[in-house]
Amino acid sequence: MDCDYFDAHRCRSCALMGVPYAVQLADKQQHCAAVLSDSAPEATWLPAFVSPESGFRNKAKLVVGGDPGAVTLGILDPAGRGVDLRDCGLYEPGLHELIPRLAGLVDDLQLEPYDVPARRGELKHLIVTHSPTGAVMLRFVLRSQKQLALLRSRLAVIRERLPEAVVVSVNLQPDHKAVLEGDTELVLTEADVLPMQVNEITLSLRPNSFFQTNTHVAAGLYRQAQQWISTARPTKVLDLYCGVGGFALHSAVLGDSGPAQVIGIEVSPEAVTSADHTAGELRATHPGLAEISFRVGDVTDVAGLRSLGPGALVVVNPPRRGIGPELAHWLERSGAEHVVYSSCNVDSLSRDLARLPSYAASQARLFDMFPQTEHHEVMVLLDRTSTEEHCVTRDLDQ
Template sequence: MQCHHFDAARCRSCTLIEQPYAEQLAAKQERCADLLAPFGPLEWLPPVASVEQGFRNKAKLAVGGTVDAPTLGILDPGGVGVDLRDCGLYPATLQAALPVLASFVTRARLVPYDVPTRRGELKYVLVTQSPDGDLMVRFVLRSTEALPRLRKHLPWLLDVLPRAVAVTANLLPEHKAVLEGPEEVVLTERSTLRMRVNDVDLHLRPQSFFQTNTEVAAALYRIGREWVDAAAPRSVWDLYCGVGGFALHVAAPGRSVVGIETSTEAVASAEQSRDDLGLTDVRFATGDATAFALTADAPPDLVVVNPPRRGIGPDLAGWLERSGVRDVVYSSCNAASLARDLVAMPSLRPRRGRLLDMFPQTGHYEVVVALSRG
């Protein structure tokens, strides 16, 4: 992949871009294999590769420049905007929406937030694209000052960009390095984005997480379904369930599934998807995964975990070791924390693993491992 922004040193986010893709994939596979080698023989299935560019289903764009000449991209070390609307990681359909959004910034007089002086209103524009090409657009604002102008000019945006099916304003009054605040103002009739993944419709709400690479995420959920079905459990927990990707894929007649997630928005998304599918044996709840496990009356036959980079931690790993749970499917974005967690549950041995390249051109990845007792 060639990138003129990287060549000009305007953006260096794609740290592996100068390395041939086959070498990137092999190095990630080797890294995971080395970290998990101490835990016994492990069957590594062929890695799931990604397309090298145009794979991102979301754009997280810092807004800079001026209201008449806004930049959508990143900020340099001095807080000056660097425009990355033509970033090669975005598919062409998502790229095509970004000039329209820049024009909307000017039309609605959304003054870009200036980090050094802490003045202005518009901090970020966040765009997510579904497999069907529909868009969720979120404007991250410092205050409600610009809301009347957003509402006034929204009909223009929806006319020029009809694929924008859900548009919101997120309020982030604090001056800190985060992408969004807790309050979301929905500006359109729809507040969710339908993501068709395999045979499951996932409904994304504004503050619910979904994997950045839709095609590789679909492969991850297919693998999870295959491995869970092979274990034939009658009961499954999906801990750190997000919008329910694993839980909804592994649901089956005669199998009870419980999904646990701290985000109320994600749980609401999962429940909407479950209801659409008519799955009566699937339940979702808002809560901490570790606290849920430690206070449960009895363990399930199988647990799926998909934690953040820090892993599941010693408390949940210790509970899994003691619980008698027969099988675990562990999906990790950090093989180092996965290896630390495996030390704490020696009775659950890795049997097979598979690397999924969610993030080409970077050192990040997803790895999924099937563990069983004995």
Template sequence: MQCGYYDQGVCRSCTLMGMDYAAQITRKSERLHTLLAAWPGAHWLPPQLSRPAGFRNKAKMVVGGSVDRPTLGILDATQHGVDLTACGIVSPGLRAAFAPIVAFITLARLTPYDVPSRRGELKHVLLTEAPDGALMLRFVLRSTEPLGRIRKHLPSLLTALTQLHVVTVNLLPEHKAVLEGEEEIVLGDNDTLPMRLGDLVLHLRPASFFQTNTDIATGLYNQARQWIDEVGAASVWDLYCGVGGFALHVAAPGRTVHGVEVSAPAVESARKSAAEAGLADVTFAVGDATALTAEHAPDAVIVNPPRRGLGGRLCATLEASGAPTIVYSSCNAETLARDIAALPSYMLDRVRLFDMFPQTDHYEVMVLLTRQAV
């Protein structure tokens, strides 16, 4: 894939841009083999590949420029806006939505936030696309001052972008380097974006996490389901469950599944999805996965932690649990390797790389850990 922004030095976020895609996969695979070299007996499955371009279902755009000429993209070295609306790694549906959104910013007189002077209102535009093309649009503002104008002109945006399903305003009054604040104002009747993956619908709320590559996310869920089915687990924990992707996909007759997630909105979404699917044996709770105890361990545990990994406390809990199987999905193979080393009772059985992030050195990896007989 070639990118004009990268070639011109405007944006260098995609560090492998211009490299042959097969070479990217080889590079990532070699790095993963090096990190997991301490477990030479593992069986390596073929990597799951992605579309090299147009794969991102999310666009997190910094708003710059002026109210009459807004930019959506990033900030340059002087903290001024650089337009990236033709970015080739975001989906065609997202790229098509940028022009109507830019026009709406001007129409509603949403003054872009100027970082050097700390003036203006509109900081970010956050856009997510569902598999069916439906969109969630979030305007991140410094205050509620423009809210009336947004409400007034919103019908024109909904006419221009008929695929808009959820529109919100997020408030971020502080001047700090984060994407969003804690308060969300929903504009309209819908507060979740339905993400249909096969026979399941996952409900995504504005602040909830979902993988940036829908095809690869589906691959991860299917792989976990295959491994859980193979071991015949009758009870499963899904830790760091988010909106319930893994838990809902591994659900099966005669199997109980329990998800734990610290985000209350994500748990609410997961419960809604389970109820709609009629999955009475799939439950969710708001809680800290690291605070779990080893009592009443299930047949299998699925873990999908953030980049920092499981950490010593949760690894010790899993080690003491006696759970026969762990399915570990990781976005950071370095912390994955550290955590496997902290689980000496488990054998690294299978490994598979999932190319969640083409054009970069990042990737997702899923491993199957099997408890060794004493």
């Protein structure tokens, strides 16, 4: 992949730009295998799951700079001034085509970009999520409600200029700090859910819901988890850090080769609402759907739950810091026969595997979620090799 912005030193975010893609993949695989050599010495490494080199991002997180009528969409330079990257080649084709039109719309609406050095202005970011169907979720991140009435009054214009935008919302982020979005979300459209088709499942994304930035690779990640779960044939699947329910929902549609019960736990109420919405739609189309439920809660709350038993499988997909000692200790005592661990940080994954001596990694796979960078996603299948005394305080089903 070539990039004029990179060559001109306007953006250097893609640190591996210019490195042949086959070399990128080989280096990532070698690095991950080396880091896990002690904690997963017997794991069989499956072939890396490959991404398109360009045009793979389903989400654009655009810093708005410049002046009213002449905005920049992209990033900030070291001085805090806007750098326009509207022709970035990382975005999916439909999203790539939309961004220049979005810049023109912001100019025509005379929205006031936030000036970071001067600490004045209103529009901080535009967050755009693109679905495989071509539908879009558009979020305006504002400093205050000063231009909220303008956006409400121009909603028809926004929809006319950007007919792909099925969900339009305003996020309020009043603080002067490097935080992408705030806690308050105001949906302007009747629709508040973006359908995101992944494999045979259409996930439901609400404005604050997290979803992997590479739809193609996310689909491969879920298919691999399905294969491992189908082979393990667990009676129950517990999906921790479940987000919008990707792993849980892909487990629930397996039918006779899948679990009878699936439970997802996630700290974000928005994500749980999204997962519940998808589960409700699947019940109408999949008569063999497993019993599935989602709960709002911190995953460390499972530390007081009773043993899952030998027929259970646990999926964990934590943030970069990993699952940590408390949750690892609970897994050791849980009785779960298998664990599927999806990680975006091989170093924290290695630390966590060392905390799980009752399990051994039998298979591992690299998923290249972020081409042109050193970031990676690694998923491992853990099989229980010994038993620990199980916690018996209360039942997961309560």
